[in-house]
Amino acid sequence: MPDSSSTPAVENRFFDRPAETMATAELRQLQTARLRTLVERVAHVPFYREKFAADGISAAMIKSPDDLRRLPFTTKADLRENYPLGFLAVSRDAVIRYHGSSGTTGKPTFVAYTRADLDMWAGLCARFLVAGGLRPNHVCQIAFGYGLFTGGFGLHYGIEKVGAAIIPAAGGQTQRQLMLMEDLQTEVLICTPSYALHLAEVLQEGGIDRSKLALRYAHFGGEPWTDDMRQRIENDLQITCFNNYGLSEVIGPGVSGECAWRNGMHIQEDHFMVECLDPQTLEPVPDGEPGELVFTALTKQAFPLIRYRTRDIACIDRTPCPCGRTTARMSRVTGRTDDMLIIRGVNVFPSQVEEALLRVEGTEPHYLIEIDRPGTLDQVTVKVEVRSSDLSDQMSSMQKLRQRIAREIHAVTGINMTVHLVEPKSLERFTGKAKRVIDNRKL
Numbered sequence: 456m457p458d459s460s461s462t463p464a465v466e467n468r469f470f471d472r473p474a475e476t477m478a479t480a481e482l483r484q485l486q487t488a489r490l491r492t493l494v495e496r497v498a499h500v501p502f503y504r505e506k507f508a509a510d511g512i513s514a515a516m517i518k519s520p521d522d523l524r525r526l527p528f529t530t531k532a533d534l535r536e537n538y539p540l541g542f543l544a545v546s547r548d549a550v551i552r553y554h555g556s557s558g559t560t561g562k563p564t565f566v567a568y569t570r571a572d573l574d575m576w577a578g579l580c581a582r583f584l585v586a587g588g589l590r591p592n593h594v595c596q597i598a599f600g601y602g603l604f605t606g607g608f609g610l611h612y613g614i615e616k617v618g619a620a621i622i623p624a625a626g627g628q629t630q631r632q633l634m635l636m637e638d639l640q641t642e643v644l645i646c647t648p649s650y651a652l653h654l655a656e657v658l659q660e661g662g663i664d665r666s667k668l669a670l671r672y673a674h675f676g677g678e679p680w681t682d683d684m685r686q687r688i689e690n691d692l693q694i695t696c697f698n699n700y701g702l703s704e705v706i707g708p709g710v711s712g713e714c715a716w717r718n719g720m721h722i723q724e725d726h727f728m729v730e731c732l733d734p735q736t737l738e739p740v741p742d743g744e745p746g747e748l749v750f751t752a753l754t755k756q757a758f759p760l761i762r763y764r765t766r767d768i769a770c771i772d773r774t775p776c777p778c779g780r781t782t783a784r785m786s787r788v789t790g791r792t793d794d795m796l797i798i799r800g801v802n803v804f805p806s807q808v809e810e811a812l813l814r815v816e817g818t819e820p821h822y823l824i825e826i827d828r829p830g831t832l833d834q835v836t837v838k839v840e841v842r843s844s845d846l847s848d849q850m851s852s853m854q855k856l857r858q859r860i861a862r863e864i865h866a867v868t869g870i871n872m873t874v875h876l877v878e879p880k881s882l883e884r885f886t887g888k889a890k891r892v893i894d895n896r897k898l
């Protein structure tokens with residue numbers, strides 16, 4: 456799924472030009488020094504102490520960034536086994552903030568920040584915000600949850616760092632969001648892409664006059680989305696959208712973000728080393744090919760993880776970018792190793808179904824995938840919302856639409872799925888991350 460753009464969407468500006476445009480040799484030198492210090496700093500964390508001892512690892516053996524490959528991986532399961540704060544690398548007194556990942560079941564996994572960590576984090580968010588058009592005179596509305604989730608607070612302090620104004624609206628209450636947008640003349644929207652889609656819908660229904668809003672840009676993160684969805688949101692809200700990426704285990708938002716050319720997200724490689732690996736063999740995949748992203752947080756004090764396996768699937772691009780940033784870029788996240796559905800032996804990502812739906816006129820990108828295995832064969836049903844203007848009493852035209860969707864889904868995934876058309880707005884809406892799959896198989 457190539458993100459490509461030949462013209463800049465905004466003027467090319469930098470928050471920290473020297474860091475963002477560092478020469479490759481200089482970056483490698485910095486990474487080596489930081490990696491060596493990191494190995495020293497985590498040597499007393501029990502998990503790493505044991506692994507280092509078993510593998511004979513010491514800081515002295517780090518002579519280039521390539522030596523990263525000698526270090527052990529860290530997984531979500533390792534975080535759970537060392538719950539709540541087994542990976543803490545500083546004393547509890549030095550911690551001034553805790554966040555947690557949005558676990559769907561059971562307990563969250565916690566992360567921690569020192570004052571220096573929070574300052575560094577804000578600076579990293581400021582980098583991608585400025586790259587994506589944020590200026591000190593803008594008014595930003597944060598419609599992310601403020602809580603254990605890193606999205607709200609991460610962006611909040613990034614925007615403060617730039618010096619723009621913040622409306623901390625937090626998630627939900629869509630009518631109120633629109634009221635704030637109109638009355639305070641919000642120019643920049645911060646939320647998940649699925650919530651932006653919902654906002655656009657409510658805006659259209661409520662008959663709110665778009666010309667009364669000052670909205671110009673949006674920065675989306677927190678969940679994977681497609682380029683087609685970007686087009687849809689840009690058309691519906693008449694704004695320019697930028698994509699950013701991060702996860703709490705690595706730091707939160709600020710790991711990477713798009714520049715004016717929007718041709719992949721620049722990874723802040725002076726703070727995070729990235730690897731793109733085959734999730735089965737854990738060997739590197741060539742640039743441009745999808746693999747699991749693995750990050751090492753070089754500079755975090757409180758909770759630095761080494762080679763954290765994100766389970767996010769994306770590609771890496773190291774070709775030069777017209778913006779002048781020298782860092783590697785990552786593609787959109789096209790799936791997760793644990794979101795990956797194996798249907799009749801074929802690997803399928805929910806994002807592929809979304810991609811297919813966006814190709815069919817008359818459907819909304821609101822859908823629910825249900826998987827059953829009544830006998831020995833998997834059966835997949837996709838519920839798809841039809842646009843109200845395309846709802847028809849004629850059986851034949853609905854039948855045609857259903858077949859068209861099934862054909863597109865088959866073209867993208869290689870799987871035959873049963874399509875059910877449902878009324879507009881009958882599927883659940885999400886203010887945070889969307890849940891698009893119900894797997895009823897007893898696997």
Ligand SMILES: [Zn+2]
Nearest residue numbers: 714776778780
């Ligand atoms: Zn760029």
